[in-house]
Amino acid sequence: MSEQHTVSSAGTLILVNGKRIRGELVAGEESAAFYSKKSKEPVAQFRYARINRLDNIRHGGTFSTVTVVLKAAENDGQKYSFELNHGLKVYQFIDSHWTDKPVQPKSRADELKRLAELRGETIQKPRKHIFHRRHPNRSIGGDVGIYVLLVLVAVAMGFPLVFAIGSSLKPLDELFRFPPTVLPRHPTLDNFSDLIVTLGQSWVPFSRYLLNTVFITFVGTAGHLIIASMAAFVLAKYDFPGGKLFFGVATTFLMFSGYVTGIPNYLIMSRLRMIDTYWALILPAFAAPIGLFMMKQFMDGLPTALIEAAHIDGAGEFRIFWSIVMPNVKPAWLTMIIFSVQGLWNNPASTVIYSEEKKTLVYALSQIQAGGIARTGQAAAVTVVVMAVPILIFILSQSQILETMASSGIKD
Amino acid sequence: MQSNSLVSRYFSMKRESLKHGWALAKKRKVCYLFLAPYAILFFTFFILPICTSIFYGFTYYNILEAPRFVGIQNYINLILQDDVFLTAIKNTFVIAVITGPVGYILSFMFAWFINELPKWLRTIAVVVFYAPSIAGNAYTVFGIIFKGDAYGYLNSILINLGLLDAPNLWLTDPRYMMTVLIVVILWMSMGTGFLSFVAGFQGIDKSMYEAGYVDGIRNRWQELYHITLPSMKPMLLFGAVMSITSAFNVCDVPMALCGYPSTDYAARTVVTHLFDYGFSRFEMGYASAIATLLFIVMIVCKKGISSLLGKVGT
Numbered sequence: 189m190s191e192q193h194t195v196s197s198a199g200t201l202i203l204v205n206g207k208r209i210r211g212e213l214v215a216g217e218e219s220a221a222f223y224s225k226k227s228k229e230p231v232a233q234f235r236y237a238r239i240n241r242l243d244n245i246r247h248g249g250t251f252s253t254v255t256v257v258l259k260a261a262e263n264d265g266q267k268y269s270f271e272l273n274h275g276l277k278v279y280q281f282i283d284s285h286w287t288d289k290p291v292q293p294k295s296r297a298d299e300l301k302r303l304a305e306l307r308g309e310t311i312q313k314p315r316k317h318i319f320h321r322r323h324p325n326r327s328i329g330g331d332v333g334i335y336v337l338l339v340l341v342a343v344a345m346g347f348p349l350v351f352a353i354g355s356s357l358k359p360l361d362e363l364f365r366f367p368p369t370v371l372p373r374h375p376t377l378d379n380f381s382d383l384i385v386t387l388g389q390s391w392v393p394f395s396r397y398l399l400n401t402v403f404i405t406f407v408g409t410a411g412h413l414i415i416a417s418m419a420a421f422v423l424a425k426y427d428f429p430g431g432k433l434f435f436g437v438a439t440t441f442l443m444f445s446g447y448v449t450g451i452p453n454y455l456i457m458s459r460l461r462m463i464d465t466y467w468a469l470i471l472p473a474f475a476a477p478i479g480l481f482m483m484k485q486f487m488d489g490l491p492t493a494l495i496e497a498a499h500i501d502g503a504g505e506f507r508i509f510w511s512i513v514m515p516n517v518k519p520a521w522l523t524m525i526i527f528s529v530q531g532l533w534n535n536p537a538s539t540v541i542y543s544e545e546k547k548t549l550v551y552a553l554s555q556i557q558a559g560g561i562a563r564t565g566q567a568a569a570v571t572v573v574v575m576a577v578p579i580l581i582f583i584l585s586q587s588q589i590l591e592t593m594a595s596s597g598i599k600d
Numbered sequence: 601m602q603s604n605s606l607v608s609r610y611f612s613m614k615r616e617s618l619k620h621g622w623a624l625a626k627k628r629k630v631c632y633l634f635l636a637p638y639a640i641l642f643f644t645f646f647i648l649p650i651c652t653s654i655f656y657g658f659t660y661y662n663i664l665e666a667p668r669f670v671g672i673q674n675y676i677n678l679i680l681q682d683d684v685f686l687t688a689i690k691n692t693f694v695i696a697v698i699t700g701p702v703g704y705i706l707s708f709m710f711a712w713f714i715n716e717l718p719k720w721l722r723t724i725a726v727v728v729f730y731a732p733s734i735a736g737n738a739y740t741v742f743g744i745i746f747k748g749d750a751y752g753y754l755n756s757i758l759i760n761l762g763l764l765d766a767p768n769l770w771l772t773d774p775r776y777m778m779t780v781l782i783v784v785i786l787w788m789s790m791g792t793g794f795l796s797f798v799a800g801f802q803g804i805d806k807s808m809y810e811a812g813y814v815d816g817i818r819n820r821w822q823e824l825y826h827i828t829l830p831s832m833k834p835m836l837l838f839g840a841v842m843s844i845t846s847a848f849n850v851c852d853v854p855m856a857l858c859g860y861p862s863t864d865y866a867a868r869t870v871v872t873h874l875f876d877y878g879f880s881r882f883e884m885g886y887a888s889a890i891a892t893l894l895f896i897v898m899i900v901c902k903k904g905i906s907s908l909l910g911k912v913g914t
Contacts, residue, residue, distance in 0.1 A: 326716075326820055334713045341710065342728045345787065349731060351753070352741045368744075368753050419638035428628040429621040434639065441646045442841050443898045445849035447871050448891045451878050452649035452656070460644075475641035478792070485834045505630045519799060526734075527792065534736045550736070575735035582734060583727055 352575070355568040356380070363564050379565040383573075386556055386566060392545045394552075401533065401549040404466055408473035409528040413521055415474050420483035421509050425495055435484060441477045454539060468540040469548075473532055479524040486520035487513065522585045530578045550574060650895070656888035663882050674889035685890070687865050688873040691778065692848060695869065698782055700847035703789030704839060710790065711797030712824065726798055733791035740856055742784050746770035771858050774866035781867060784853055791846060793839030800835035804828060833909060840905045848898055851875060870894055 351370055355363065356379050358372040387394035422428070423435050453472070454463070462468045490513065498508045514521070536551040553574055557567040625632075657674060661667035678685050714725045732738065745753040748769040755767040770776045808827050817823050829836070851871035854860075858867035861876070870890060878887035 330820060331716070334716060338710070338713055338717075338725065342725060345732060345790070346728050348741045348745065348787065349735060349738060351745065352738055355741075355744070364751060368751055368756055415637045415641070418634045422631040422634040426628055426631050427624075428631045429625045431631065431635075434635065437647070438642065439841070440899060440902070441642075441650075443845045443848075443902065444646070444650070444895075445845070445851065445871065447849070447851055447875055447878070448894065449646070449649040449653070451884055451887065452652035453645060455652065456644065456648055471641055472645040475638055475645055477642070477646065480638065481838065482796075485838065488834070505634065509634070523795065523799065526795075530734050554737075571736070571738055571740065575731075575738045578734040578736065579727070579731050582730065586723065586726060 349575070352568065352571050356565075356572040358565070358568070360565055363568070379569040383556065383566045383569045386563075387552070390552070392547075392552075396545055397547060397549045397552040400466070400546060404469050404535075404548065405529055405532040407466075408470045408532045409525055411470065411474045412476055412479050412528045413524055416476070416479040416524065417483050417514065417517075417521065418509065420480050420487055421513055423480075424484045424487035425490070425492065425513075435480075438477045438480055442481055450539065457540060463540055464542050464546065466541075466546065469532065469535060469537050473528060476528065476531065478527055482523055482527070483517065483520050486517050490516055526578075526582055526585055529581055533577055534574070653888045653891045653895075656885050657892045658889075659885045661884040661888075663884060667885065670885065674886050675893070677886070678889055678893070684865050684868060685870075685873055688868045688870045691866075691868060692850065692870040694778060695782060695785065695850050696844075696847035699785045699789060699850075700843045703786055703847070704793065704843040706786070707790050707794035707839060707843075708797050708836075711794055711801055712828070714798065715801040726795075729790045730795055733788045733794075737852075737856065739784055739788060739853055742780070742787075743771070743857055746780050746857070748772055772863050774864050777854075777858050777862065777867045781850075781854055781858065784857065785846075785850060788853075789843075789846065791842060793842040796835045796838050796842075797832070800832045801828070804831045837906055837909050840909065841902060844898060844901050844905065848894060848901075 354371045357375040359376050457468050553570045557570050659667035660670050750767045758764040770780050850869045854867040874887050874890040877883045
């Protein structure tokens with residue numbers, strides 16, 4: 189157990205039978221041990237199966253077989269219970285060797301039942317329902333109502349987008365049909381092929397516009413992710429003079445749209461000689477307050493003990509940030525990526541970039557859209573192209589967010 | 601003598617806390633290092649522009665000539681002489697009061713409902729609800745749906761049903777413009793706040809609900825009030841800030857749908873007005889004054905909301 193270190197706080201170990209032992213929890217890299225006050229030998233030892241999901245250790249609740257309640261002196265007697273069994277598998281150290289199977293958690297309901305049986309009371313079994321209910325305290329009527337409401341509103345939300353996609357697939361004669369239809373009768377990809385022809389005839393090749401946008405979006409998002417996360421990390425996890433003030437100011441700036449700051453921003457960028465370079469788009473994106481805000485809020489939820497433990501192990505700030513904090517806030521950084529990509533991809537940047545060969549894809553496409561009646565079909569195709577990318581990126585990263593979240597849930 | 605000693609005590613305490621703060625700052629040098637790249641960029645592209653904006657608000661500035669100091673003349677003109685600005689304030693206020701709270705509550709309710717769905721259905725539902733707000737300028741589709749001639753989708757349906765004799769000019773008739781705008785803005789209101797709510801619901805410790813069942817929480821409303829809302833305070837405040845932001849910064853949608861300028865300025869908002877003076881008439885001083893007023897109103901709103909949310913679930 190040479191890799192272990194002491195969490196300097198007095199604690200109480202609560203055993204299954206309700207017995208409490210006062211002592212100290214010693215948390216190590218791979219295992220934890222509880223020492224009682226009297227003996228030098230550990231009363232109980234636990235080994236974690238997955239150390240990287242430390243956000244499973246949360247405060248509140250008393251469910252598992254072995255709950256360690258820490259009474260930290262600096263927390264004013266506030267109780268923190270480490271639910272070692274939730275998601276984080278725990279192996280117990282019995283008779284000088286580790287158990288083969290992880291310790292099985294017992295729910296509080298089981299515990300109450302056992303206690304009631306000891307008192308000689310009988311517990312009423314809940315009524316069986318025709319439908320299987322995922323939550324014990326939900327009415328079926330309410331569930332049905334919610335489903336109906338969701339379907340209705342989803343149809344209303346989806347309709348304009350379906351309409352846009354439908355229009356892009358319509359041949360020219362159907363675009364001006366009366367009465368108008370939502371879906372095309374003879375779907376065709378003509379509008380998209382026309383769009384490619386139009387773009388192919390442009391002075392600057394289409395691929396250049398695409399490359400510009402991809403470069404701006406990629407560099408802007410990557411830089412934003414790193415720079416804003418670094419700032420969010422110290423703002424969330426350290427108390428230093430000026431930190432709270434800075435975050436307060438940044439939060440206030442969430443409320444400004446580009447129009448409000450547009451003019452002075454232009455003047456500043458021209459001073460910095462950044463007009464007509466990609467940096468005019470990329471550098472402000474690095475400092476987007478929304479990413480900082482999002483990240484800081486999520487990092488607040490990380491257990492401080494995690495960082496303190498790494499400190500005691502002798503890890504530097506940057507190592508803590510990069511290999512402990514960042515892997516644990518994956519959902520937040522995926523969210524940051526979505527916002528950043530959305531802002532950069534949809535930015536026509538017409539005010540800060542003048543050279544045609546540096547212009548963005550959205551700008552080139554909006555020029556086609558402005559082409560009038562003759563280009564109605566192509567304009568519909570443009571709308572679909574522009575909306576497809578952020579939505580696709582969202583769909584892809586959303587599945588990852590759900591995946592990350594799901595792995596931290598309770599396994600029944 | 602009494603007051604003198606009090607004053608000296610105050611200053612010695614102040615000095616003491618300064619000394620303490622300086623010591624802490626020295627100890628946490630690394631923190632400033634981590635914060636520096638972000639702070640420098642943030643100062644250059646966010647704080648500095650706002651300060652310049654406040655400064656230009658007190659000047660007459662048309663970009664070509666050097667700014668000329670005019671005191672509070674811009675503000676006097678805005679409030680006492682600019683009738684269009686008063687229309688803009690009225691419209692922005694109507695849009696903000698309706699779409700802000702309604703959009704916020706809808707985002708929360710639907711995030712909550714979606715959270716009850718099985719996982720695969722939830723994935724689809726989140727995409728369907730969130731897509732309109734990230735779909736670039738897809739709201740221009742409403743230009744076809746609400747088109748003023750018989751080819752417009754809504755007109756066509758209403759005429760076929762016999763509810764209308766002649767097509768309505770949804771986007772150019774001042775009687776309908778605001779209603780149409782509010783519908784479109786509500787359609788787009790499941791934005792950042794909604795996403796934050798969805799993530800928040802999933803992040804809540806499931807064992808707290810388990811504890812709720814055992815402790816006798818009977819229905820979903822009790823669970824919402826006693827368990828969910830208190831755990832989601834940060835997301836709730838974030839959603840509120842986002843709602844205020846989008847409600848007050850309405851600009852693209854009326855400009856794209858109702859025209860710029862719109863008939864009788866009936867769809868003019870404060871930001872459209874700012875855009876007009878800043879980007880079309882190049883009266884930067886006047887535009888900056890509008891920006892400053894908007895800034896103050898939004899800060900006051902945010903303060904009000906955060907003190908309101910402080911009481912949730914207690």
